[in-house]
Amino acid sequence: MKGxxxxxxxxxxxxxxxxxxxxxxxxxxxxxxxxxxxxPSDQVQLGLDLQGGMHxxxxxxxxxxxxxxxxxxxxxxxxSLRDERVWVSKTRVVAPDGLEIDLKQPEGEENLQKLLxxxxxxxxxxxxxxxxxxxxxxxxxxxxxxxxxxxxAVSQALETIRNRVDQFGVSEPDIxxxxxxxxxxxxxxxxxxxxxxxxxxxxxxxxFKLVDDTADLRKAEAGDLPPxxxxxxxxxxxxxxxxxxxxxxxxxxxxxLTGQYVSDARVQIxxxxxxxxxxxxFNSKGARIFERVTGDNVKKRLAIVLDNVINSAPVxxxxxxxxxxxxxxxxxxxEARDLAIVLxxxxxxxxxxxxxxxxxxxxxxxDSIRKGFLSMIIGGIIVILLMAAxxxxxxxxxxxxxxxxxxxxxxxxxxxxxxLTLPGIAGIILTIGMAVDANVLIFERIREExxxxxxxxxxxxxxFGKAIVTILDANVTTxxxxxxxxxxxxxxxxGFAVTxxxxxxxxxxxxxxxxxxxxxxxxxxxxxxxxxx
Numbered sequence: 001m002k003g004x005x006x007x008x009x010x011x012x013x014x015x016x017x018x019x020x021x022x023x024x025x026x027x028x029x030x031x032x033x034x035x036x037x038x039x040p041s042d043q044v045q046l047g048l049d050l051q052g053g054m055h056x057x058x059x060x061x062x063x064x065x066x067x068x069x070x071x072x073x074x075x076x077x078x079x080s081l082r083d084e085r086v087w088v089s090k091t092r093v094v095a096p097d098g099l100e101i102d103l104k105q106p107e108g109e110e111n112l113q114k115l116l117x118x119x120x121x122x123x124x125x126x127x128x129x130x131x132x133x134x135x136x137x138x139x140x141x142x143x144x145x146x147x148x149x150x151x152x153a154v155s156q157a158l159e160t161i162r163n164r165v166d167q168f169g170v171s172e173p174d175i176x177x178x179x180x181x182x183x184x185x186x187x188x189x190x191x192x193x194x195x196x197x198x199x200x201x202x203x204x205x206x207x208f209k210l211v212d213d214t215a216d217l218r219k220a221e222a223g224d225l226p227p228x229x230x231x232x233x234x235x236x237x238x239x240x241x242x243x244x245x246x247x248x249x250x251x252x253x254x255x256x257l258t259g260q261y262v263s264d265a266r267v268q269i270x271x272x273x274x275x276x277x278x279x280x281x282f283n284s285k286g287a288r289i290f291e292r293v294t295g296d297n298v299k300k301r302l303a304i305v306l307d308n309v310i311n312s313a314p315v316x317x318x319x320x321x322x323x324x325x326x327x328x329x330x331x332x333x334x335e336a337r338d339l340a341i342v343l344x345x346x347x348x349x350x351x352x353x354x355x356x357x358x359x360x361x362x363x364x365x366x367d368s369i370r371k372g373f374l375s376m377i378i379g380g381i382i383v384i385l386l387m388a389a390x391x392x393x394x395x396x397x398x399x400x401x402x403x404x405x406x407x408x409x410x411x412x413x414x415x416x417x418x419x420l421t422l423p424g425i426a427g428i429i430l431t432i433g434m435a436v437d438a439n440v441l442i443f444e445r446i447r448e449e450x451x452x453x454x455x456x457x458x459x460x461x462x463x464f465g466k467a468i469v470t471i472l473d474a475n476v477t478t479x480x481x482x483x484x485x486x487x488x489x490x491x492x493x494x495g496f497a498v499t500x501x502x503x504x505x506x507x508x509x510x511x512x513x514x515x516x517x518x519x520x521x522x523x524x525x526x527x528x529x530x531x532x533x
Contacts, residue, residue, distance in 0.1 A: 008517045019411035044414045047421030053188040057356035060181050065153035065350040070099045086111045097146050099139040106135040153349045199338050206259030211301035215250035228253050234310035251303050256293045261286025265343035267336045276336035277328040287323025295319035376429050391443050394533035397518050398439035401510035405435045408506035421495030431503025438511035441467040443533045456531040460519045479504045
């Protein structure tokens with residue numbers, strides 16, 4: 001037993017030193033540079049209820065994703081029918097899940113039917129109506145496919161928003177689905193909610209479209225547009241006066257390249273004007289398309305369109321290999337960074353609508369922290385005094401184990417990057433009670449052994465040996481309940497479960513291992529003749 005005191009003491013000392021290393025950044029604030037380079041520098045993260053931040057509930061307009069999918073299918077069907085010499089005069093999406101196709105030749109219905117059976121089994125003809133110039137056919141998307149597209153839109157929006165928030169630099173955000181088409185977002189510590197809202201909700205649909213310089217702009221602005229064309233505007237800001245002007249462009253409705261091929265987007269500084277701009281890098285497929293488009297359209301304008309607003313429309317001077325482009329404009333550094341973030345994270349598959357928005361102020365969080373820690377300190381002091389008064393030296397040993405238990409919990413929160421919430425503080429307070437409960441069981445067992453006339457050393461061995469089974473049984477069942485709460489609970493419940501789980505493990509270590517080490521040291525090294533418990 002004496003030989004084991006050394007290695008047990010080394011284990012406890014190592015755990016204590018490691019805990020203090022992880023807690024130091026939280027205690028001193030910003031650690032020095034040498035510390036950050038060599039040792040852990042993450043602080044204990046505070047939840048939304050403690051440090052303030054944003055609480056959002058968004059609704060994904062998944063029906064728009066279905067309409068977008070039908071629009072894409074209409075272009076594909078039109079192109080396939082044209083290859084078979086069947087001409088389509090017009091296509092139109094009919095909400096919520098229909099598509100109208102006007103054929104110039106009524107006999108082309110058979111070709112369309114074969115095409116649907118072969119390539120588009122999720123579309124079916126619901127009716128066909130002859131009219132003066134041809135045949136109108138109404139298609140409908142299958143209900144299962146509509147459901148799949150909507151579910152995919154919600155999951156993709158969730159992932160896109162999560163990617164944007166991660167790059168925005170929010171510590172411990174909570175982003176998860178809520179119901180069929182809603183997303184719950186909690187962003188602790190956000191100091192600029194307006195910027196965060198713009199970043200999260202921005203559609204960021206990037207398209208490259210060829211400009212039709214032969215079109216009459218006056219007729220286009222009057223609504224007379226050539227087939228397959230649309231009117232878009234570029235907004236320019238005068239650097240000296242700050243006045244905005246809108247420049248019209250007639251562009252092809254079909255995009256030659258979209259943002260889905262962007263693999264990277266970064267902010268650079270223009271050396272001439274000292275203004276930020278965004279550089280784009282396409283993936284391998286996008287690079288090939290970009291090179292082909294620029295090679296086939298030399299001396300033509302290529303409009304860079306972001307959310308249906310033309311950013312710029314440069315003239316293609318030559319074929320551009322390498323798959324790189326740039327987006328320039330009168331951006332601030334913050335706006336350029338946010339644009340790069342949304343382009344890297346990808347465009348939202350469907351618009352999102354804010355259903356609920358709450359901003360929790362930091363003053364409320366500080367008040368919660370003060371009251372939470374005050375209740376923990378008051379409860380801890382009462383427990384410490386009662387234990388010392390009732391169990392004397394044993395109570396003081398239990399008090400030391402109790403304080404070490406709190407240190408281990410906070411260090412574990414910092415080490416694992418977990419978030420401390422107000423319910424989490426409640427979990428720590430509950431853990432204090434459970435840690436004392438384990439010591440009470442041990443001390444009462446030791447008292448029983450002493451009453452039977454055993455020596456102090458035998459009483460300690462008997463007390464720990466008989467109590468350990470009960471302690472393990474009670475703590476393991478509680479730990480299982482805490483893990484279930486963490487797995488299936490939401491925000492506040494998960495915060496409670498985190499600190500409770502960590503506290504249970506820490507309390508078993510302090511009550512069984514640390515307390516036993518101190519008792520053995522007093523009996524074997526100090527050679528106490530009595531154990532005042």
